[in-house]
Amino acid sequence: MEFCVDQLIQPAKNSENEMMKSFVLSLIVTFVVGGVHAEEMDAMWGESTVKLRAENAERGELFDEGNYAMFIHWGLYSQLGNRVAGQTYYGIGEWIMDPKMAGIPVDEYKQLAGTFSPTDFDADAIVKLAKDAGMKYIVITAKHHDGFAMYDSAACDFNIVDATPWKVDPMKELSAACREAGLGFGFYYSHSQDWTFPGGRKGPENDEHGKPATFEDYFTKKCVPQVEELTTQYGPIELIWFDTPGGMKQEYVQQLVDIVRKNQPRALVSGRAGHNLGDYQTLGDMEVPHHNVEGMWESVDTTNDSWAYAWYDENWKAPKEVLRRLIACVGRGGTYMLNIGPDGTGAVPERAARSLRAAGDWIHRYPQVVYGTDASPWGHAMPWGDVTVKENRLFLSIFDWPESGKLYLPGLNTRVLDAYLLREETAEPITHNTTAGWTVLDLPSRAPEQMVSVIELQLDGDPEVDSTFGIDPNSGTEILAEFSTAMGAKIVKHRWMEKFGEWVCEYPACQWTPDGKVVWEVDVMEPGDYDVSLTYAGEGRLVWSVDVVGGEHIQNQQNASHNYQEFPIGWINFSEPGKYKVAVSCLEGNTQSAQLRSIRLAPVR
Structure with a gap:
């Protein structure tokens, strides 16, 4: 059995990065899952307990x-x-x-x-x-x-x-x-x-x-x-x-x-x-x-x-x-x-x-990627992997090596002095350039590591970034609902057990009103058509709309799943490089059951 928390996650300013969103995550849960009240588990765990640095x-x-x-x-x-x-x-x-x-x-x-x-x-x-x-x-x-x-x-x-x-x-x-x-x-x-x-x-x-x-x-x-x-x-x-x-x-x-x-x-x-x-x-x-x-x-x-x-x-x-x-x-x-x-x-x-x-x-x-490092200044993962920081050095951990030979890093405002592809104890210099606010790194066709390859960027000072989600020109980008601004809908904590004690946790948008929507700001480097898909849970067939604010509108009906399945919606166009706002609404069907986990925007090839 699944459940939904009727508690809004409020966006707030982050002291380290004005563009980054932090969230007050609700832990109030009302339904019974696998024989255990999740509110009982929250009370037992004492999850609200927190202090800062020792x-x-x-x-x-x-x-x-x-x-x-x-x-x-x-x-x-x-x-x-x-x-x-x-x-x-x-x-x-x-x-x-x-x-x-x-x-x-x-x-x-x-x-x-x-x-x-x-x-x-x-x-x-x-x-x-x-x-x-x-x-x-x-x-x-x-x-x-x-x-x-x-x-x-x-x-x-x-x-x-x-x-x-x-x-x-x-x-x-x-x-x-x-x-x-x-x-x-x-x-x-x-x-x-x-x-x-x-x-x-x-x-x-x-x-x-x-x-x-x-x-x-x-x-x-x-x-x-x-x-x-x-x-x-x-x-x-x-x-x-x-x-x-x-x-x-x-x-x-x-x-x-x-x-x-x-x-x-x-x-x-x-x-x-x-x-x-x-x-x-x-x-x-x-x-x-x-x-x-x-x-x-x-x-x-x-x-x-x-x-x-x-x-x-x-x-x-x-x-x-x-x-x-x-x-x-x-x-x-x-x-x-x-x-x-x-x-x-x-x-x-x-x-x-x-x-x-x-x-x-x-x-x-x-x-150096793991020990004594700080959080990513973007505040979230990248489509290809993740970032950790040590002073003026960024470590890019690449889980999905780009076949194009180019790695795209959006929103880095601090100048890159040097870029290196790390191979155990060696560091191979790689070329890089900046275009339209994106840092583009030239990579060899094959990844040096079977699991995770690492690039080190040495910066001209502490990293300063624009944490707007960039739509990756290689694979596209999935953006979670918890990073959106919700109007006439709520971002909630949704936790359930697949088996007793095996917890799964998501933060979907739900409780849609007739005019409800969630909005993300995205940064597009390469204009053109993009394939849109939504990952959601719900009951029955739902009609979703996707709008580029001030641009195209698409909508489509798809079935729902109980545990978040990805469904295609259609194509939209970004006519030129730059920042856009993308809005999603649940228009028809059992809208009160609809729980939107994420949107995915991928370039049409």
Whole structure:
């Protein structure tokens, strides 16, 4: 089931670039998806939590400059791999105990610990994988919502040392291996939810004596002592990643943050601690933003669909896709934390490791693209790839090599001194010229890199740009609705699950009035006919119109899809080079169901 958020995204001025739009992204969702209210997930995640740059330069340095980290979801649930009593449950594995998945009773779930013996766990191998992948720190689940402690905890005997035949504390091994390798180390800790300890959110209502348990019982007897343990017994900690605060009172969250500050003054606290007490913003699960986001933030993603191991889940992100999402996060000003899910034996799935290493090989060849770089001054990706910045240098990451031998960069107002095509440790000068506000780079016919090629531009000063979307003369340009100005329509957050816990997020234009429209300004370098297509969701057949303001009008009827399909509309003409305004309206059909994701303008060949 899909849903739409009735909350307008308001455009605002960006302090770094007057032409760039930033958005206040609504997180209010009203429909039920996959058995979970999305508003409930927003409340659990605490997505509104955000602070700007850490005041202490040392604190959060790996987060701020490294830009890439490894997340690990591993626990008792990994032994099940989403299969219970011969039945497979499709969704995120760490929630297998929840009634929305297998609904395993507490006593039955606890018995799993008696057969949990992950003898293939190798801390040194995991750390080497992270280093090979180009990651700068590791964050691992010390305790997830199931309440099972993956370390030697004196606060509860439901832990990996006391309750399993393995009798090993893997967190000690992993923290030591990270220190030896020069990687940062941190813990994930579910501080509100605990499904097996009396009083924890969604946990047993009565204690072992049958007496009613309160959240205070859980908090004082288990949560506080465990956060003390994690911040005092495992050496220097880079980050404590609290999750799903839900209805937790502010004083509880503040107490936990104070413990972290006392015991690990250099550690960051995640944006999901709650009550704006975290040090940075964490976006929604699997969300990679399309526009630049102010302040210090991270996107958390996973190498396949499930966070924890699921036996059937072979939908791995290819190395090029890993790089695309990483560079998109860095290019939007943030950090990317990518998850692996070891299986019940402790082994990392081989295909996930292979993909990470292949992406890491590229990162080690072009570290200047990823580490210590700033967001793209355009505020969005390009049709051919993305841009990161370091002082007066631009790094153009080209995912789609142009067959024409020319790369087009719109709106760069700072003079280009030199342009180089990078080949590992060499830099080959390439010619460039400027015409009608476009920088045109001459390229060889074949890309030097199989996955992503890199061009470095050295500028005569800090980059200043006009962030108007340029219509690329090679492939055309897709422009998302979230970059438009809406009149008589609204730009909303639309989030849904493909499977339980597998979130998809879009920001379409919807709630169309009879005169509603969305308008983009575009920059056209080559005049002529352009093919127009729209990507949208809705019900039944819809009639859309596309207008070049002051120029041509076209309209067409097409069917709708439930999950955003691209439909052709027709041709329009731009008679000469320059800037135009293009407007889209939904004229007929079930217009209230229409959700416009994007417009694509491509030159007719």
